[in-house]
Amino acid sequence: MSVLQRLWTSSSKDKQKSDKQLIPDVEDPADGQPYNPYTEILILQHHKDIVRLILPIDDFRCATAGDDSKVVIWDIQDGCSLHVLSGHDHPITCMIIHGEIILTASSDKTIRVWDIFNGQCLHILKEHCSSVKSLVSIPESTLFVSGGRDICLWNENGQLLKTLQRTDTEEDICIMISINHNRIVTAADKQLVVFSVTPVDDDEDKDVNSEMSLIKSLPPHREVIHSLIKVSKSCFASGSIDGMIVLWTAHNLLPAKYFNTITNYQGADKLYPYSIQCMFCLQEQYLFAAIGSGFGIFDVSASKDGLICRKISAHFSKILNIGMTRDGSYMLTSSEDGSIRLWGKPPSSDPEINEKLNNSNIPMEKFTRLSSEELKRLNGENCIEPELLGEFIAHSGAVQTFVDYDKEGIVSCGADGLVIVWKNSELQKVKRNRMVAGILSNHDGIV
Amino acid sequence: MFGEYAQVASYFGQNEAVEGDGNMSYPPSYLLPTFNAANPWSNEHNSKHGTHGDFIIIAEFSEIEGPKPLLTIPSDGGHGFDHNAFSVKIMAVDHQTSTTGFSISEDTQVILTDSGEFEVCAFVHHFALYDHEARGFVRPFCMAYVTKEERKLVNFYEEFSSQFRKVAQFFKYGNRMCFVKDLERHSKDLEYTKGVLIGRFNKPMPEQGCTEEAIYKDLQHIQSSLAEIRDILVILRPLLNDKRLESRFHTLESRAWRESNKKDKLDSLSLQEQWFTERGDQPASKYGSFNDAPDNPLHLFEKIHAYSPKLVEMKKKKKFDRTLRSLHELCSWGAKEGMKKMRLIYEHFKREAMILELEREETSLLDPPTSVLSCGQCITHNFLSGLSLRPADCPALSFPADLLQRWSSIDTLEGSFGSFKSVVSESSLTSAQSNDSFMLASEGFCDDDTLFSQPSDVEKSSPSVVRTDSNLSGSSSMTESDTMPSVYESCSNSPIKTPDKTMNDDITLDNVETSSLEQTSDIPEDNSVITTESEITITTCNSESQNTSESDSKLTDSSVDSIPDRGQMINSSVDSIPDTGQMINGVYIDPPSSDKNILRQYSEPDDTTDTTPSSEGTRLTRKPRGGIYTVGDLLFNLRYDSPGIGVLQVLNKYNNIQHIIYSILTGRLVLVVGQAKHEMEVIKLVTALSLFLPNHRRKHHAVVEWSSKPFRLTDLPRIKIAGVCRTEKRSIESVVKKYCSIIDVDKKVIIAPTYQGTLIHSIISKKKCFKIDADFIAFTHCWFMEIAAKAFIFYHSFCLGSTNIISHHSSVACHKQQYCNSVKGFITKLGIHEGDSPIIEYFAEIIKLLQIDQTSLPIDEGFKVSPVTLSYQSCQMFRC
Known part of the structure; x- marks a missing residue:
């Protein structure tokens, strides 16, 4: 028994070794992280379980929700918790903002409607008969759609307008996005389905007449879809855990391009090392995708495969979220290894170039420190390589997601139940100077 | 005790016959001469330490015995000091106005300086209490704060005056309540006697041998006594209007009732304090205990026992053989409160005048509270x-x-x-x-x-x-x-x-x-x-x-x-x-x-x-205000756990400690790690190092001496120095390790960012100059004041000034660079080494945060979170 065990473990170790030879080591940030501007944190404690969702409300407020079935609204300037929305009794799976209300979907089969300003629960929608997994609001209307086993159309007063039953063999809908022409793309397991909502305008009882219907089922991915984003008005992209990214046209719902096609996608021990966890798109052209524990950037408009950047091992384990901050000055990746990493280019030694690029309004130029012309010339052979500028370590578990608040900083949440606001301490110092000067100038003691 | 010579003589006269039987019988101790000890302050040792031997003495001018000391606070106060002679001295002020009837006398306060016999200075407060058994109903008392330091009395005259005034108010008010009650009782007695006498007058009984004339005389006497009592009551009753004091006494009494009902065996509520007279040895000293007779002075408010009037002996002369009632019997709860207050006064003023003055000066620094910088629990600036x-x-x-x-x-x-x-x-x-x-x-x-x-x-x-x-x-x-x-x-x-x-x-x-x-x-x-x-x-x-x-x-x-x-x-x-x-x-x-x-x-x-x-x-108690002591106060009562105790030992034992002090002064968490067997050493280090902790208020719990729980990230905003027990499991979250400095007691290493400035060296280099911790602590606080002065300039000129106008650069990196450069430029102008600029910045930041914290709007839900500055500065390992 023990001999067998030893044999087995040794063989697996050898296997790991051979894997490691292929994969470059994860780098460490430079000593002292001189280019990491996020040097002050606020630790917001309230959640008792994994925090999975952050919803920005305005420039200073955000709502966080997670497995403790509570939503907390924070003022991220000073870390006050403004409201605690409690009512769900199962983990919250999705949270969106819809006008002046917050909608939360939960595994307790309900959707709750909350007032943004006072945290009151306005409605409880109980018509779903299974856990609700995703929500999407229809732009330029008062309607929203929820998905789980079924897909339902609601108006903002919580009236159920339409339910579409799905067959039992189909998996629950996990992700939904809205694209042009009031269409909704839903992802369930490997399957993408497009629905259409027709709100009736200028009618007395328009909501009653609003309709929702299935338009098309798209050709399925090889594996589970984990990421679905809108790229531009004309196209959207979906990524699955086999590493495949498919770009679809919004108009006729056909696959336009395939990126990152990998044949042996399952990897050792079926860990899916190339899985697409998260994507975002910059300037409707550059598609950033978290691929396993690394990331890649694809130029959607390029004629060839469009890969302009590939970092194979950016983190020690899977990246859960990827995003930009400071109008493209930095890219951030958060990972299961508990860290958020800051990517970009250090300021160059030539101050003129710095000045020029700092004044640029094009995020991609800022990020890569290349001009648009130079960017166009990039292809698979000459890639850009963002440098690791800093590492934010404070969470003691996986960093689920983060939201960029520009000058106010970055809000991140993690499996340790903490919400952390990362701020630039110099900016905060200046801000405090102003506040103190303001306080004092309002007192008569200062002459 | 001049008045006692006659008594001594009469005592021995009376007992001549008894003396013959050979029994050694002594006169009561109040008639015995007091042992005259040498002046305690005449020797050199004591005169150096002026605080040694401050005490409060209460004396009365007894109508029987003349001036006599009653009690001292503390009980052994002025040990070996001739209280009798001193009482004579302080009571030798005729503050009574000569009156022809009942009057309300005023209190007087005076500072007596005795340069000859006692070489002391005393703040004396004279007051009079009423006793219906006493001559003219008045009993003069005085209380005196006796000290060697004249400066204390002069500089703190106002405090002494107002505090003693309050004590006197307690005494007098309680006394007045008792007195009024006594008089009321007495007038009832008189009325009753009058009734009896009138009855006799109407049907004279010859066998009693009372002449009508005698009865008539008695009646007249009663009548005048009643009139007198009525007059006094008219004067006194309106003065009993301090509802606050009354309710306070009432609380005391009702509490006493509750106590006495609970456990009637223990008589803990006796009013009796220690006295100079030997009355304390007599069983009669139970007088004044709560469970006593119904006419007990302690029963000010309860009216459970209806008073049955007694017949008054009309031919009564003033009796000088019976002891007069004690202060506590006269004042009831007032005495209890007054004594309590007086003890507090003593506790406060017994400290050196220097310390009191320091405290007064520094107390003014507490206002406004939002801008107080404190280091090691002491106010700095x-x-x-x-x-x-x-x-x-x-x-x-x-x-x-x-x-x-x-x-x-x-x-x-x-x-x-x-x-x-x-x-x-x-x-x-x-x-x-x-x-x-x-x-x-x-x-x-x-x-x-x-x-x-x-x-x-x-x-x-x-x-x-x-x-x-x-x-x-x-x-x-x-x-x-x-x-x-x-x-x-x-x-x-x-x-x-x-x-x-x-x-x-x-x-x-x-x-x-x-x-x-x-x-x-x-x-x-x-x-x-x-x-x-x-x-x-x-x-x-x-x-x-x-x-x-x-x-x-x-x-x-x-x-x-x-x-x-x-x-x-x-x-x-x-x-x-x-x-x-x-x-x-x-x-x-x-x-x-x-x-x-x-x-x-x-x-x-x-x-x-x-x-x-x-x-x-x-x-009057010396609890730190807002969790901050004044330097004088802290130095006066250094305890084993006061911040900074053992600092010299630590500085001498550990090398490279400047890196740790730097971490403390810049707000970086410092953890002292050691196995359980090193607990004492860890606690010692934490206590010593907490001397350097800025913005350290007692109630903030920024210092944890010893903790066996793993240190977590969420502790970071609150705790600044902590002793951590090394256990087999992970004792510090790996996340926290990045943001803290560590002294490892087991391995004798320090892991901290390198200190490159000069300020801290200037204090560490002085460690050999001081023999005891208190001196070094005092020196350190002076050193803090110097740093705080620099931070003061930085705060006012840089933070509040116009130097920090920074354009809204789109690039955060540029912004950071620009800010750091302007700080550096300013700090260099202040003559501060670049390596010390984080200390100055941190001091100013503390004040800013305090101000923002305390002036912002209170929000019903939630509370503010204090920001934590993360330093990505790489740490180095030093041997210590």
Whole structure:
């Protein structure tokens, strides 16, 4: 028994070794992280379980929700918790903002409607008969759609307008996005389905007449879809855990391009090392995708495969979220290894170039420190390589997601139940100077 | 004890026959000569330590024995000091005005300096208590604070004066309540006797041998006694109007009842203190214990036993053979409270004059509280010292109330200025200012915030109103502003005085107005408010005063009569402060708060645990205000766990400790890690290092001496220094390790960012110069003051100045660079090494955060989170 065990473990170790030879080591940030501007944190404690969702409300407020079935609204300037929305009794799976209300979907089969300003629960929608997994609001209307086993159309007063039953063999809908022409793309397991909502305008009882219907089922991915984003008005992209990214046209719902096609996608021990966890798109052209524990950037408009950047091992384990901050000055990746990493280019030694690029309004130029012309010339052979500028370590578990608040900083949440606001301490110092000067100038003691 | 010679003689005369039987019988000890010890302060050792041997002595001028000491605080106070001789000295002041009848005598206060025999200085407070068994009903007492340091008495005269005045007030009030009760009882006795005598008169019984004449004489005597008692009661009864004191006594008594019902075996409520006389050895000393006879002086309020009158022996002469009643029997609960207060006074003033002065000076640095920089629990600097942040009184701004607790003398010193300011700012300017100061407030809040609309607001502003009144006069070496002078006090301090008063208690109109305002607001229906003006005007037309026609009694009588005038007076005084007067009336009419002292309500909100309505005692205890000690105070009572104890030992034992001190001074968490067997060493290190912790207030728990729980990230905003037990499991979260400096006691290593400045070396290099911790701690605090001075400049010139105008660069990296450069430039100009600039920055940052924290709007839900600065600076390992 023990001999067998030893044999087995040794063989697996050898296997790991051979894997490691292929994969470059994860780098460490430079000593002292001189280019990491996020040097002050606020630790917001309230959640008792994994925090999975952050919803920005305005420039200073955000709502966080997670497995403790509570939503907390924070003022991220000073870390006050403004409201605690409690009512769900199962983990919250999705949270969106819809006008002046917050909608939360939960595994307790309900959707709750909350007032943004006072945290009151306005409605409880109980018509779903299974856990609700995703929500999407229809732009330029008062309607929203929820998905789980079924897909339902609601108006903002919580009236159920339409339910579409799905067959039992189909998996629950996990992700939904809205694209042009009031269409909704839903992802369930490997399957993408497009629905259409027709709100009736200028009618007395328009909501009653609003309709929702299935338009098309798209050709399925090889594996589970984990990421679905809108790229531009004309196209959207979906990524699955086999590493495949498919770009679809919004108009006729056909696959336009395939990126990152990998044949042996399952990897050792079926860990899916190339899985697409998260994507975002910059300037409707550059598609950033978290691929396993690394990331890649694809130029959607390029004629060839469009890969302009590939970092194979950016983190020690899977990246859960990827995003930009400071109008493209930095890219951030958060990972299961508990860290958020800051990517970009250090300021160059030539101050003129710095000045020029700092004044640029094009995020991609800022990020890569290349001009648009130079960017166009990039292809698979000459890639850009963002440098690791800093590492934010404070969470003691996986960093689920983060939201960029520009000058106010970055809000991140993690499996340790903490919400952390990362701020630039110099900016905060200046801000405090102003506040103190303001306080004092309002007192008569200062002459 | 001059009066005792005759007694000694008579004692031996009486006992001549008895002496023959050979038994060695001694006269009572009060007749024995006292052992005269050498003057305790004559030897060199003691005179060096002036604090050694301060004590309070209470003496009385006994009508039997002459001046005699009663008790000292502490009980062994002035050990070896000739209390008898000293009592003679301090009682040798004839402060009694010669009176022909009953009168209310005034207290006097005087500083006695004895350069010859005793070489001491004493603050002496004379007062008189009433005893219906005593000659002229009066028993003169005095209490004296005896010290070697004249400077203490002179510099703190006002405090002594006001504190002793309060003690006397306790004594006198309790005494008056007892006295009135006794008199009432006595008059009942007389009435009863009268009835009996009249019965006899009507049917004379010859066998008794009483002549009609004798009975008639007795009746006449009774009649005059009754008249006299009536007169006295007329004078005294109106003075028993201090509801606050009464309720306090009442609480004590009801508590005593509860206690006595609970456990009747233990007689813990005896009033008896230690006495110089041997009465304590006699079983009679049980007198004054609570479970005693129903006519016990302790039963001030309970009326369970109906009084049965006794027959009065009319031929009674003054009996000088029986001992007079003790102070506690005379004053009941008043004595208990007075003694308590006096002990607090002693505890406070027994410290060296130097320390008291240091404390007074530094206490002024506590205001405004938002800009206090403290290091190692000691106040270091106030960045806005002396600035009035009065609009801070608006409801949005909450101050920790205990920070506002200040000494009365400071109130007086700053009073006239501050009060003027407060009048201006509060009555007329506040509305404007409050709007201004709500820069953070939402619009709606601004609009809703009407002046004084909220109760909290009123409560805050009213004390300053009171202070205004008392200080505008510019008088008041007697600072009564902090505790409301009770009406009696203001009466006895009235301008009608005998010229030989040594006390400078020229309470002027304003003070009395204050009290009248207080009284009206406290007990609106109580009409016995006396104001000086009405007294002066009415004395002439007073008709009721009889044989006891002393100016003082007129004065009090008049006060009873002159209700209309008084009403006017009150009105006028209210009118003189139009806004605030109304406000006070409006608010303090409500009864529950009426018993309380307004100021105290405000300044000591955490006294609620004490069942006494207001415990003035706390004013004198040395609890740190706002969690901060003054340097003098800290040095005076260094304890084993005071911050900095053992610092010399640590500095000598560990090398490279400057890196750790640097971490502390820049707000970086410091963890002292060791196995359980090294617990003592870890605790020692933590205690020693906490000396260097800035913004360290006692209540903030920034220091954890020893913790076996793993240290987590969420502890980071709160804790600055902690001792951590190394366990087999992970004792520090790996995340935290990045942001802390570590002293590993087991491995003898320090892991910390490298210190490259010079400031810390300048203090460490002095470690050999000091032998004991206290000296080094004092030196360190001076050193802190130097750094704080630099930080002060940085705060005012850089942070508040215009140097920090930074363009809104889109690039955060550029911004950072620019800010750091301008800081560096400024700090270099201050003559600070670049490596020390984070210390200066951190000090300024502390103050900024404090101010923002305490001036922002209170939010119902949630609380602010203090930011944590993360330093990505790489750490190095040093051997230590």
